[in-house]
Amino acid sequence: MRVNSTDLQNAFGKYLSLLEKEDIIITKNGRSVAKLLRYNEPDYFLVHEESKNYKTTKRIxxxxxxxxxxSSDQRYELIDGENYLLATPSFKHQVVVNEISGHFYNYFRGKSCRSLTSPFDVRLFGFATKFEEDPNVVQPDVVVICDLDKINEANKYEGIPSLIVEVLSPSTKGKDMVMKLNLYMKSGVLEYWVVDMESKSILQYSFSPERDIDSLKSLGEEDTIESSAFAGLKILLGEIFAEI
Structure with missing residues (x-):
């Protein structure tokens, strides 16, 4: 399939779904400039973020x-039947997470929504009507939840977050930028920030009620990110990356 870059940006979610069937050639001014390929995660029972040593064809x-x-002290995520052992975050990673969560804490203090940081299980179920039909469990770096009534008797959250932030590490880029993007979008999340420490930039995704990408912004260190879901929530990227 061939699609021009403007159409791709305006309907990225649609073309992301079509990748399940075929590759996509991206064109600009009539010329082929890039190719989107489906990302195939190795079919391991246990997928390590930093190494893939445990091989089997079984999903769980x-x-x-x-x-x-x-039965373990380790942290795991479950995405589409794949079990991921979470790597220990780096110092710089935590500095960036703390900077963002600090801004969020100040903004949401006294409001009905809560900002939380990992480790905190977020149970999502995509397009399904209930968790049991499509169980996914993730631990976002920062998450904003407004449906506090979705915390069940076991003190587990099983709702739809309003905003999720993931800070990329070399071992998590593929998962955060492809698998989690798709999971968050189809689960009804309103907004998703992908923070890249190396380039000191942020990709800001806003999702539509139809669970497609409504807008995508690429912001650099000199820019200010303004939430599309929460009026007045804005952070200068230079402040986020100042200490790394």
Whole structure:
């Protein structure tokens, strides 16, 4: 399939779904400039963020995932049946997370929504009507939740976050920029920030009620990011990256 860059930007979610069937050639001014390929994660029972040593063709159920979580001190995520062992974040990663969460804390203090940082399980179920039909469990670096009534009796959150922030690490780029982007979009998240420490930039995704990409902004160190979901929530990127 061939698609021009403008159409791709305006309907990225649509073309992301079409990647399941075929590759996409991106054109600009009539010339082919890039190619989108489907990302195929190796089919491992346990996928390490930094290394992939445990090989098997088996995917796991939510019950198997919980058995592993309950019997281990490690942190895991479950995405589309794949179990991911989370790597320990770096010092710089945590500095950036703390800077963002500090701004969020000041903004949301006294408001009905809450800003939380990892480790905190967020249980998502994509286009399904309930968690049991498509169980996914992630631990975003920063998450804003406004549906506090979705915290169940077991003190687990099973709702739809309003805003999610992931700070990229070399070992998580593929997962954060492809798998989690698709999961957050189809689960009804309103806004997703992908923070790149290397380039000191942020990709800001806003999702539509139809669960497609409504807008995408690429912001640099001199820019200010302004939330599309929360009026008045804005941060100068230079402040986010000042200490790294």
């Amino acid at each position: 159920s939510y019950e198997e995932y919980m058995d592993l979580v309950d």
